[in-house]
Amino acid sequence: MKPFTYERPADVASALxxxxxxxxxxxxxxxxxxxxxxxxxxxxxxxxxxxxxLPLAEIExxxxxxxxxxAMTTNSQVAADARVRARYPALAQAILSGAxxxxxxxxxxxxxxxxxxxxxxxxxTTKPCNKRAPGAGCAAIGGIHTNTAIFGASEAxxxxxxxxxxxxxxxxxxxxxxxxxxxxxxxxxLESFHRLPGDTPxxxxxxxxxxxITAVVLPPPPAGRQIYRKARERASYAFAIGxxxxxxxxxxxxxxxxxxxxxxxxxxALEQGASPAEAxxxxxxxxxxxxxxxxxxxxxxxxxxxxxTTTGAGDGQ
Amino acid sequence: MKTSFTVNGQAASxxxxxxxxxxxxxxxxxxxxxxxxxxxxxxxxACTVLVNGQRINSCLSLAVTHxxxxxxxxxxxxxxxxxxxxxxxxxxxxxxxxGYCTPGQICSTIGMLKEAADGWASLVTEDLTADVVLTDEExxxxxxxxxxxxxxxxxILAAIRTAGGLA
Numbered sequence: 001m002k003p004f005t006y007e008r009p010a011d012v013a014s015a016l017x018x019x020x021x022x023x024x025x026x027x028x029x030x031x032x033x034x035x036x037x038x039x040x041x042x043x044x045x046x047x048x049x050x051x052x053x054l055p056l057a058e059i060e061x062x063x064x065x066x067x068x069x070x071a072m073t074t075n076s077q078v079a080a081d082a083r084v085r086a087r088y089p090a091l092a093q094a095i096l097s098g099a100x101x102x103x104x105x106x107x108x109x110x111x112x113x114x115x116x117x118x119x120x121x122x123x124x125t126t127k128p129c130n131k132r133a134p135g136a137g138c139a140a141i142g143g144i145h146t147n148t149a150i151f152g153a154s155e156a157x158x159x160x161x162x163x164x165x166x167x168x169x170x171x172x173x174x175x176x177x178x179x180x181x182x183x184x185x186x187x188x189x190l191e192s193f194h195r196l197p198g199d200t201p202x203x204x205x206x207x208x209x210x211x212x213i214t215a216v217v218l219p220p221p222p223a224g225r226q227i228y229r230k231a232r233e234r235a236s237y238a239f240a241i242g243x244x245x246x247x248x249x250x251x252x253x254x255x256x257x258x259x260x261x262x263x264x265x266x267x268x269a270l271e272q273g274a275s276p277a278e279a280x281x282x283x284x285x286x287x288x289x290x291x292x293x294x295x296x297x298x299x300x301x302x303x304x305x306x307x308x309t310t311t312g313a314g315d316g317q
Numbered sequence: 318m319k320t321s322f323t324v325n326g327q328a329a330s331x332x333x334x335x336x337x338x339x340x341x342x343x344x345x346x347x348x349x350x351x352x353x354x355x356x357x358x359x360x361x362x363a364c365t366v367l368v369n370g371q372r373i374n375s376c377l378s379l380a381v382t383h384x385x386x387x388x389x390x391x392x393x394x395x396x397x398x399x400x401x402x403x404x405x406x407x408x409x410x411x412x413x414x415x416g417y418c419t420p421g422q423i424c425s426t427i428g429m430l431k432e433a434a435d436g437w438a439s440l441v442t443e444d445l446t447a448d449v450v451l452t453d454e455e456x457x458x459x460x461x462x463x464x465x466x467x468x469x470x471x472x473i474l475a476a477i478r479t480a481g482g483l484a
Contacts, residue, residue, distance in 0.1 A: 001336040003334075003336065004335060004336070005335065006318060006335035006379070006381050008382075008384070028379075028382070031377060031378060031379060031382070032359060032374070032377050035338070035377050035378070035379060036358050036359060036377055039357065039358070048335070048379075050382055052382060076371075076432070076437065079437070079438065080432075080435070080436070080437040080438070082446075085438060085445040085446055086445075086446050089445050092438065092445055093440065093445075096438065096439055096440040096442075097440050099462070100359075100362065100461055100462020100463075101372060101425070101428065101429055101432065101459055101460075101462055102359070102362060102365055102372050102373050102374045102425065102428075102462045103359055103374060103377075103462065105371045105372060105373050105428075106373050106374070106377070106378065235461075236440070236457070236458050236461035237461040237462055
């Protein structure tokens, strides 16, 4: 690791001030991704501002009938919460399908959204990567690894977002609450929180420098059933090669794009009376596999149709 | 940077480079070599320790973030000459070959059994709102963060069944 300094401010305002004023400063929450990337010198913060003990670790009922997940709630805490399990089962399933028990005990809600891609070329510092070094090129394009994007990729980057949780949150229409500056608050739809790569794949979210996630808010659970299903290369403790979240009439796909992918074409098709298989076919019309990841077309068609059949999404149309 | 926590009930106060992971602080500064460095990237579980009763990967956690925490390692489980029930079960079932992953397996088991006792679900829990029953499938899923390169998994599973009062 490159040398850095460390401090643990007592409140959100101090944390915001520190990260805003110190060049190269970063927030540290659970650290399960950031510390790993620091060991590889892919991340090289000059100063870590430890926010893990800030009073942002509560799960609260909202007046509208939803839940507010504090930014520093752990993955384990959210998945174990009785309200989440009863009313947002897709979220509990998504979290429990990711990482390991040890990692979920440390990893936080905010950190999960801000984790970096697991594209092998992002991790391989001997290869060009436009995320690590903007303008360097992309070794993943034409490379041998296959867990890459089929939607929304660019000539600069074909990496995917690795989160399971964020896929379920997208289907559940969650919102992200942030603070910056001297405490100015902002709310972003999770669906538009992450960015497609375009020609700036190193800019992964709509967060501004020194802006901090303070909570993720779930609206009241939608009518209808929920599910999260994930395909991976071993039975447990592996990143998705494709995943599907369904919550009522909303559908989101994981491991297919640079962001959790809201399947609007599938939703529209269901609304118009399509079968689960037809809905997935409608969604996958826009897919652009690259020759290495063509398997994702069949995988997502089947996984999506199975999930939509299980939940009966669109049956009420 | 001055950092104080307890390890196996003993107070420890260290002056640390902020880059020091909890694992390196335990092994290199406190001479507690039981926690193992396998992958050093949170992928193998050999470094698993209990922090305030919860299992974590000590290789991915900076020691300076643990001010005031109560840390338990494999060295802190036995009471004098009496092994912890999970240690005893691993011995009884010969739940290791080379033994390198074993401290992490044992600490992870203790954390996992508490999570199950607290009613936490896993991915293979069919009814997320029902009580947890620790079937073999549940144990395998919940322990998937601990790899055993010798593949002593059948014996590890048997040991955990015994330690969890399931066999």
